[in-house]
Amino acid sequence: MSGSRITGWGSNLPEKVLTNNDLAEGGLDTSDEWIFERTGIRQRHVGGSTSQMSIHAGKQALDMAGVTGDDIDLVIVATSTPDQLMPGTSATVHAELGIRGGACDMQAVCSGFTYALMAANGLISTGLERILVIGADTLSDYVDWEDRGSAILFGDGAGAVVLEKHDNATLLGFDLGADGLHRHIGYTDHDGKITMDGKEVFRTAVRAVTQSAKNAMAEAGVTAEEIDWFVPHQANVRIIESIASRLGIPMDKAVVTIQDTANNSAATIPIALDTAVRDARIQPGDLLLLGGFGFGMTWASAIMRWEPNV
Numbered sequence: 001m002s003g004s005r006i007t008g009w010g011s012n013l014p015e016k017v018l019t020n021n022d023l024a025e026g027g028l029d030t031s032d033e034w035i036f037e038r039t040g041i042r043q044r045h046v047g048g049s050t051s052q053m054s055i056h057a058g059k060q061a062l063d064m065a066g067v068t069g070d071d072i073d074l075v076i077v078a079t080s081t082p083d084q085l086m087p088g089t090s091a092t093v094h095a096e097l098g099i100r101g102g103a104c105d106m107q108a109v110c111s112g113f114t115y116a117l118m119a120a121n122g123l124i125s126t127g128l129e130r131i132l133v134i135g136a137d138t139l140s141d142y143v144d145w146e147d148r149g150s151a152i153l154f155g156d157g158a159g160a161v162v163l164e165k166h167d168n169a170t171l172l173g174f175d176l177g178a179d180g181l182h183r184h185i186g187y188t189d190h191d192g193k194i195t196m197d198g199k200e201v202f203r204t205a206v207r208a209v210t211q212s213a214k215n216a217m218a219e220a221g222v223t224a225e226e227i228d229w230f231v232p233h234q235a236n237v238r239i240i241e242s243i244a245s246r247l248g249i250p251m252d253k254a255v256v257t258i259q260d261t262a263n264n265s266a267a268t269i270p271i272a273l274d275t276a277v278r279d280a281r282i283q284p285g286d287l288l289l290l291g292g293f294g295f296g297m298t299w300a301s302a303i304m305r306w307e308p309n310v
């Protein structure tokens, strides 16, 4: 069966780091102990721009794949924090990376990267050769820094992959879903700040991602025991632990980067993937489960055989 595979990857974080202690010393009524114990977060990177982080991560992915913008049929930027309302952030990325083909943004909040990966895989099956998929967000622009219930959670970042047509499918199963009736539990109005019912997001996320991961595994014909690495959305390590435990995946098979990055929305999964490939945890042949959720609520899971060189 023909399909696609990832041939290049990259990520980018802004230089400026805000630690939990910085937040507490800045006047937020919180502490490093509380934040780390409840979320797994120690710090977040802030001060990025969605387009610039996308360009840096995208360039790394192109270089790794050994291609240039001229070889790319489409760039998709998954983001809910575009530089401008119009045009899409993908237009800036398109210009700066010299992309030959099309450009569009995808808005599914934190699920956006996995949604975009699925869309790219589908477009490759209809004839496109090579797609640059980026997840990037600048949530620090939308954080209410006086709201301790949400300010502690978010940061900025970008991650990217090049997806190419391939003789064998490496994306073996997908699941995506949404429950728009839950759109009120997390939202940001135009010119507003992130507003969230943290407990309800937590509960809904655990339920939805667990079921979604099971659906994707069933579609791929694999079991949880066969998963080498769970690469989850990084929103709260306790959410990751709850999902992993319900799926029967031990935590030492989960890629956790949240301590350094906090939740940078559509960027978390490609950053976690990039991190675990670069530090050689993920090896060729490994079976990956990508899974996450975002405001909407939206959720998406993918099962992937990591075969960058075959």
Ligand code: ACO
Pocket (backbone or CB within 6 Å): 029, 030, 031, 034, 035, 038, 039, 109, 110, 148, 149, 150, 152, 153, 186, 196, 197, 198, 199, 201, 202, 235, 236, 263, 265, 293, 294, 295
């Ligand atoms: N520091 C210290 N105390 C705090 C803080 C803080 N930062 N935040 C809340 N508290 C207090 C509360 O006021 C409360 O005090 P009380 O008992 O005196 O009333 C107590 O701690 C417990 O608060 P809870 O809200 O019950 O804490 P919880 O354990 O649920 O943790 C959290 C809150 C971290 C927000 C958690 O619910 C969570 O992570 N939810 C998921 C949120 C999420 O993932 N959002 C992103 C979705 S992805 C996207 O699309 C962007």
